[in-house]
Amino acid sequence: MSNETAVLDEVMEVEAPQADSAAAILSGPIASRADDLPAWFRDEQRAGWNEFLAMPMPNRRAQPWRFSNVDALDLSGYDHPAPLAETERTEIVERSRGLEETAGRLVFADDQLLRRDVLSEKLRDRGVIFQPLERAIIEHEALFRRHFMSEPATLGSAKFAALHRALVTSGTFLYVPRGVEIELPLEIFHWLSSENVAVFPHLLLVADELSKVTVLEHFRSVESDRRGFACGVNDLIAGAGAKVTYACAQNWGANVVALQMNATTVARDASAMSLNVHLGAAFSRFESFSRLVGEGARSDLLAVSAAHAKQEFDARTLQDHASPHTTSDLLYKNSLSGRARNIFGGLIRVEPHAHFTDAYQTVRNLLLSDDAEANSMPGLEILADNVKCSHGATSGQLNEEEMFYLLARGIPPTVSRQLLVRGFLNEAVRRLPHSAIREFVNDLLARKLAEAKS
Amino acid sequence: MPTETSPLDLERNKGDFAYPETHVHDAGVGLTEKTIEFISNIKQDPDWARAFRLNALKTFLSKPMPTHWASHDLEAIVFDNIRYYLSSGTQAKRNWEDVPDDVKRTFERLGIPEQERKFLAGVEAQFDSEAVYSNIKKAVGEQGVIFVGSTEGLKEYPEIFRRWFGKVIPTGDNKFSALNSAVFSGGSFIYVPPGVKVKHPLQAYFRINAENFGQFERTLIIVDEGAELTYMEGCTAPKFNTATLHSAVVELVALKGAKIQYITVQNWSANVFNLVTKRALAHEEAEVKWIDCNIGSRLTMKYPGVILKGRKARGEVLSIALASNGQHQDTGAKMVHAADETTSNIISKSISIGTGRATYRGLVHVPKHLKDCRNNTECDALLINSTSRTDTYPAITVRGTGNSVQHEASVSQVSAEQIFYMQQRGLSEAQAMSLSVNGFVNDLVRQFPMEYSVELKRLIELEMEGSVG
Numbered sequence: 001m002s003n004e005t006a007v008l009d010e011v012m013e014v015e016a017p018q019a020d021s022a023a024a025i026l027s028g029p030i031a032s033r034a035d036d037l038p039a040w041f042r043d044e045q046r047a048g049w050n051e052f053l054a055m056p057m058p059n060r061r062a063q064p065w066r067f068s069n070v071d072a073l074d075l076s077g078y079d080h081p082a083p084l085a086e087t088e089r090t091e092i093v094e095r096s097r098g099l100e101e102t103a104g105r106l107v108f109a110d111d112q113l114l115r116r117d118v119l120s121e122k123l124r125d126r127g128v129i130f131q132p133l134e135r136a137i138i139e140h141e142a143l144f145r146r147h148f149m150s151e152p153a154t155l156g157s158a159k160f161a162a163l164h165r166a167l168v169t170s171g172t173f174l175y176v177p178r179g180v181e182i183e184l185p186l187e188i189f190h191w192l193s194s195e196n197v198a199v200f201p202h203l204l205l206v207a208d209e210l211s212k213v214t215v216l217e218h219f220r221s222v223e224s225d226r227r228g229f230a231c232g233v234n235d236l237i238a239g240a241g242a243k244v245t246y247a248c249a250q251n252w253g254a255n256v257v258a259l260q261m262n263a264t265t266v267a268r269d270a271s272a273m274s275l276n277v278h279l280g281a282a283f284s285r286f287e288s289f290s291r292l293v294g295e296g297a298r299s300d301l302l303a304v305s306a307a308h309a310k311q312e313f314d315a316r317t318l319q320d321h322a323s324p325h326t327t328s329d330l331l332y333k334n335s336l337s338g339r340a341r342n343i344f345g346g347l348i349r350v351e352p353h354a355h356f357t358d359a360y361q362t363v364r365n366l367l368l369s370d371d372a373e374a375n376s377m378p379g380l381e382i383l384a385d386n387v388k389c390s391h392g393a394t395s396g397q398l399n400e401e402e403m404f405y406l407l408a409r410g411i412p413p414t415v416s417r418q419l420l421v422r423g424f425l426n427e428a429v430r431r432l433p434h435s436a437i438r439e440f441v442n443d444l445l446a447r448k449l450a451e452a453k454s
Numbered sequence: 455m456p457t458e459t460s461p462l463d464l465e466r467n468k469g470d471f472a473y474p475e476t477h478v479h480d481a482g483v484g485l486t487e488k489t490i491e492f493i494s495n496i497k498q499d500p501d502w503a504r505a506f507r508l509n510a511l512k513t514f515l516s517k518p519m520p521t522h523w524a525s526h527d528l529e530a531i532v533f534d535n536i537r538y539y540l541s542s543g544t545q546a547k548r549n550w551e552d553v554p555d556d557v558k559r560t561f562e563r564l565g566i567p568e569q570e571r572k573f574l575a576g577v578e579a580q581f582d583s584e585a586v587y588s589n590i591k592k593a594v595g596e597q598g599v600i601f602v603g604s605t606e607g608l609k610e611y612p613e614i615f616r617r618w619f620g621k622v623i624p625t626g627d628n629k630f631s632a633l634n635s636a637v638f639s640g641g642s643f644i645y646v647p648p649g650v651k652v653k654h655p656l657q658a659y660f661r662i663n664a665e666n667f668g669q670f671e672r673t674l675i676i677v678d679e680g681a682e683l684t685y686m687e688g689c690t691a692p693k694f695n696t697a698t699l700h701s702a703v704v705e706l707v708a709l710k711g712a713k714i715q716y717i718t719v720q721n722w723s724a725n726v727f728n729l730v731t732k733r734a735l736a737h738e739e740a741e742v743k744w745i746d747c748n749i750g751s752r753l754t755m756k757y758p759g760v761i762l763k764g765r766k767a768r769g770e771v772l773s774i775a776l777a778s779n780g781q782h783q784d785t786g787a788k789m790v791h792a793a794d795e796t797t798s799n800i801i802s803k804s805i806s807i808g809t810g811r812a813t814y815r816g817l818v819h820v821p822k823h824l825k826d827c828r829n830n831t832e833c834d835a836l837l838i839n840s841t842s843r844t845d846t847y848p849a850i851t852v853r854g855t856g857n858s859v860q861h862e863a864s865v866s867q868v869s870a871e872q873i874f875y876m877q878q879r880g881l882s883e884a885q886a887m888s889l890s891v892n893g894f895v896n897d898l899v900r901q902f903p904m905e906y907s908v909e910l911k912r913l914i915e916l917e918m919e920g921s922v923g
Contacts, residue, residue, distance in 0.1 A: 373853040385840035389865040395852035
């Protein structure tokens with residue numbers, strides 16, 4: 001770990017950048033910002049932009065976008081963010097509350113770094129890197145470049161992954177060296193603040209052999225009714241024997257269109273667990289590509305969502321077993337009220353020679369209103385032998401007997417319903433091995449459900 | 455039941471023979487408006503049917519191949535190399551003695567007239583493009599049951615035929631339904647009057663004899679209020695060196711309280727593209743059950759469906775697919791719930807052997823404001839060899855709070871412990887395998903008519919013989 005980094009690694013409020021005039025994202029990367037970037041990164045941007053322009057917009061007649069409201073992806077009218085004023089920055093940092101105890105924290109708003117609560121000296125000395133992308137691309141070029149967007153977006157959003165590559169300017173690089181175990185979670189906040197801006201949150205997590213790390217990410221809006229666009233990419237790499245736990249609380253404002261492309265690569269004897277909580281945004285598309293590349297690898301994919309009003313949540317997943325003796329287990333639980341729509345398109349693929357695979361996929365939809373709609377496309381592609389695979393998808397309602405039981409004990413109907421929905425969603429949340437994150441998520445879910453009823 | 459009396463002998467090679475072609479009418483190779491005119495002229499189609507065909511041709515040409523989701527093997531079909539119409543006359547014979555000798559010998563080798571005498575209420579036999587023989591038992595005919603070829607149905611019973619023709623499966627439903635609508639020939643037209651319960655099954659047998667040929671039968675079955683019908687179809691073709699196309703459209707209409715059971719045992723030779731659209735319309739309290747067994751063909755794409763239009767209608771698909779070396783069985787089911795209290799059930803079992811690939815593709819749709827709709831889907835796949843492949847691609851849409859839908863799928867292989875156990879008791883490995891595979895499909899096979907289940911079990915035994923090791 002280089003010394004020049006250490007100088008800057010202290011609790012700090014980051015200085016506001018120079019003012020740029022607002023520019024539409026569809027006019028491409030901002031030329032004046034390019035001067036601060038290394039040449040290789042500028043090349044990435046250029047290549048990404050050309051790719052973005054060359055690819056067609058999604059079409060719902062294509063399987064990866066089947067049932068999806070692709071009209072929501074009109075990108076005209078979103079701008080690159082302008083620098084935030086000092087008062088806004090202070091206020092946002094103040095509101096960036098998540099867990100009580102963390103090993104480190106980064107706060108971004110409108111793709112600007114507002115604050116870093118850095119790692120303990122002990123972790124830094126052991127070589128842990130936790131820094132914003134704009135520094136990582138310079139200070140850890142070799143390591144960063146090797147993994148930066150190395151997994152292709154195969155689940156439908158290749159065009160938006162290209163856009164991300166062209167326009168990403170901030171985000172997080174987290175590297176945990178061999179054998180280092182970080183007990184406390186690291187926390188990252190991404191805020192949307194100004195009206196009509198686009199942000200491109202990025203996380204690159206590289207957990208080297210036998211390391212252990214937990215990350216909690218928050219996606220939030222400063223004002224819940226402001227329009228905005230978020231297009232995030234998240235790459236988790238679990239080296240041999242590593243243990244990576246990742247949770248994300250997506251709680252964008254009601255007028256945000258969000259796309260998130262996650263890729264997880266799990267090496268020999270490593271395990272990765274993710275819990276994605278989807279609560280906010282008008283339209284939220286979530287893609288999760290999980291690759292098991294070494295024997296003994298395990299991936300647990302958990303998600304819960306609570307959609308109301310006219311929200312649409314679209315989740316596409318791929319559990320790709322590329323090596324024998326690997327395990328993956330997906331559990332998605334969705335509750336829907338109002339006129340909300342949910343789409344799940346998931347695939348378990350067992351590659352040739354990936355024998356002795358165990359792969360499971362379970363989706364449960366809870367429909368709470370007559371206008372809610374759930375679409376499920378659970379899929380299997382098995383090209384190997386000696387596998388144990390299953391998937392199940394159900395859609396149903398609250399159990400009347402359970403409801404009756406609660407009502408009979410004098411609990412009001414709205415509260416009873418909320419309790420049952422929380423119980424339903426908790427089945428996924430409780431699998432997460434971190435009690436502080438579980439509590440945080442349950443609290444968030446309770447608030448969202450109460451809000452939906454009022 | 456001894457195998458000689460089986461209605462459709464499923465032994466793979468039994469259908470592998472061909473007689474020299476002696477067709478009087480041959481539309482030549484390729485598909486243009488002239489081909490359509492040729493077919494319409496021979497059939498002396500009424501104007502509406504001619505216009506219907508020409509319009510369908512336009513739709514067919516304008517639609518792309520569905521390769522954005524389906525197998526790219528479809529690209530191997532060269533529409534310009536196919537012969538679209540071959541026959542020796544459009545009038546099916548009522549007496550077996552009047553059928554031309556070659557054709558007669560073909561069906562006698564396949565055992566058709568023998569079966570009719572034994573237990574069928576009526577038989578139709580199609581040879582390339584036209585039905586050569588069609589007969590119905592006198593007692594059944596006297597009840598008012600109509601059982602004729604589609605050409606005859608269209609001309610003789612236009613008031614019933616036109617009311618439902620193309621209504622369950624519109625021309626533009628997919629590229630292959632459009633193709634069928636343009637060049638359809640043969641198939642059955644059946645009408646069962648109100649309250650008539652046809653005791654014995656009606657059967658159709660489809661035979662392709664010519665090389666480079668496309669068979670496009672069109673079946674329309676209308677079962678009136680409270681009536682009941684069981685229909686069975688079987689098919690074979692010789693093993694030619696070039697690909698053959700079979701693209702049927704089957705429309706079923708079950709009026710109030712009617713029951714239809716439609717049984718298919720598909721055993722085409724391994725060079726046939728079998729691309730079939732099958733759908734039923736179930737009115738109030740009607741029941742439609744598709745029993746679908748796919749053993750033959752190179753690529754089968756078939757997703758029998760039921761549109762549950764009336765209250766308390768019920769739809770069911772029971773499906774068995776056996777994909778051996780080089781085969782792709784892409785099968786499934788569609789259930790569209792369009793009324794309250796409708797129920798549907800899909801049970802699919804597939805076995806992939808060698809390089810075989812079995813795919814389940816399904817659609818379940820429950821629109822909003824419906825109450826008490828239920829769907830149950832179960833898909834189980836068995837993989838025999840390490841090169842075998844299986845896929846499952848369901849799509850389920852549910853709206854509202856009154857309905858419940860569940861889908862489950864599993865993939866497994868024959869357990870080594872089971873095989874070991876049976877070998878310990880003196881069975882050979884192949885015997886143990888076939889016993890185990892038969893156990894896997896047993897609960898479904900039991901729901902098939904007796905004579906079919908016996909045959910299916912025997913066939914699985916045959917298939918398993920070469921697959922171990």
